[in-house]
Amino acid sequence: MPFSFYEDDHEAFRQTVRTYVERSVVPNQQAWEEDRLVDRAAWKAAAASGLLGLRIPEEFGGAGSSDYRFRCVVQEEFAAVGAAAAASGFSINEDIVGSYLTRFGTARQKERWLPPMATGDLVTSIAMTEPGGGSDLRGMRTSARRDGNDWLLGGAKTFITNGFGADLVIVAARTGEERGRAVLSLFLVPTDTPGFERGRKLKKLGLHAQDTAELFFDGVRLPAEALLGEEGAGFAHLTAQLPLERLSIAWRALAASEAALRWTLDHVRQRQMFGKRLADLQNTRFRLAEMTTETDVTRSFLERCVLRLNEGDLDAVTGAKAKWWATELQNRVVTGCLQLHGGYGYMDEYPISRAYADARVQTLVGGTTEIMKDIIGRDLAGPRPTR
Incomplete structure (x- = not known):
């Protein structure tokens, strides 16, 4: 029997996702682009359709599924209509914050925060990146210090997805120092806490419908139970979740590449050039052959990664491989597809135009391509010899 990545349950779920996308995403994308924010009605509708809380345990209102293939279906259906911005915002909620709370949260934290996440x-959001800090988490300046039984949090974050509309933010902060490098801890910060402020809703090259913000913490007082996980274990907690985070980005990249190829195939089969279809020109066929083959090969690798994730066996190095390869592929494919659209590809009325702008950030978020290659390279080099 030939290998099939998806099973009947996934395909049935796909129809549910597709209905949600047609009703709640497609008619609203332009308004979201202008507002630079996905409205709350979309979150509520997603929850009502069963798209939120897939990994959240059933006792907290979620589906309790550890099968990441359901999230893959969601990513593919969003990509099919060019809704990369909404997909990215939902991924923060589902793949990152939901997973952190499920894995590291106390019973009280789970009871407080997971049920309303599942209902929309x-x-x-999660806040790690700082002005001037980039990928250097060990150089983090945002800090939290004890004040009696409380914590006092101070600092600033930038480029924070869902930062403008979030009700709760996981904040990484320095709580100590070891050998001149920051010791990190994670904190749950409700956005109505005194001392928390949002800065600008940032304007970006792409992902216009995704709210991205600056966040500021000026003497934010947090109770002891705001600590997520163990004190001083923030870096270890972040590292433990990176395979899932990077696979999530990689799958969005794959889904976007496949969608771009479908749009382009439709275009070149209809577009007339030099008295024949654009699809009948050898250069067009060669470019499509190259891009389709690379995308198919990438799917095979990422499907294996997803199955390893389901088994609890996806390591950080493999996650880094998936992330850098798939996002660089996305940029190559989307650029090639736009080229085959000709001048039409530069027009916003064609989805390839928005996909081109949305793709660029993929090689930056979740760790740049260069960081991913360094992770892989250090693993290949092995430990340094001791003297």
Whole structure:
């Protein structure tokens, strides 16, 4: 029997996702682009359709599924209509914050935060990147210090997805120092806490419908139970979740590449050039052959990664491989597809135009391509010899 990545349950779920996308995403994308924000109605509708809380345990209102293939279906259906911005915002909520709370949260934290996440009443974010800091988490300046039984949090974050609309933010902060490098801890910060402020809703090259913000913490007082996971274990907690985070980005890249190829095939089969279809020109066929083959090969690798994730066996190095390869592929494919659209590809009325702008950030978020290659290279080089 030939290998099939998806099973009947996934395909049935796909129809549910597709209905949601047609009703709640497609008619609203332009308004979201202009507002630079996915409205709360979309989150509520997603929850009502069963798209939120897939990994959240059933006792907290979620589906309790550890099968990441359901999230893959969601990513593919969003990509099919060019809704990369909404897909990215939902991924923060589902693949990152939901997973952190499920894995590291106390019983009280789970009871408080997971149920409203599953119903779409609570939108979440995670704040790591700092002005001037980029990927250097060990150089983090945002800090939290003890004040009696409380914590006092101070600092600033930038480029924070869902940052403008979030009700709860996981904040990484320095809580100590070891050998001149920051010791990190994670904190759950409700956005109505005194001292928390949002800065600008940032304007970006792409992903216009995704709210991205600056966040500021000026003497934010947090109770002891705001600590997520163990004190001083923030870096280890972040590292433990990176395979899932990077696979999520990689799958969005794959889904976007496949969608771009479908749009382009439709275009070149209809577009007339020099008295024949654009699809009948050898250069067009060669470019499509190259891009389709690379995308198919990438799918095979990522499907294996997803199955390894389901088994709890996806390591950080493999996650880094998936992330850098798939996002660089996305940029190559989307650029090639736009070229085959000719001048039409530069027009916003064609989805390839928005996909081109949305793709660029993929090689930057979740760790740049260069960081991914360094992770892989250090693993290949092995430990340094001791003297």
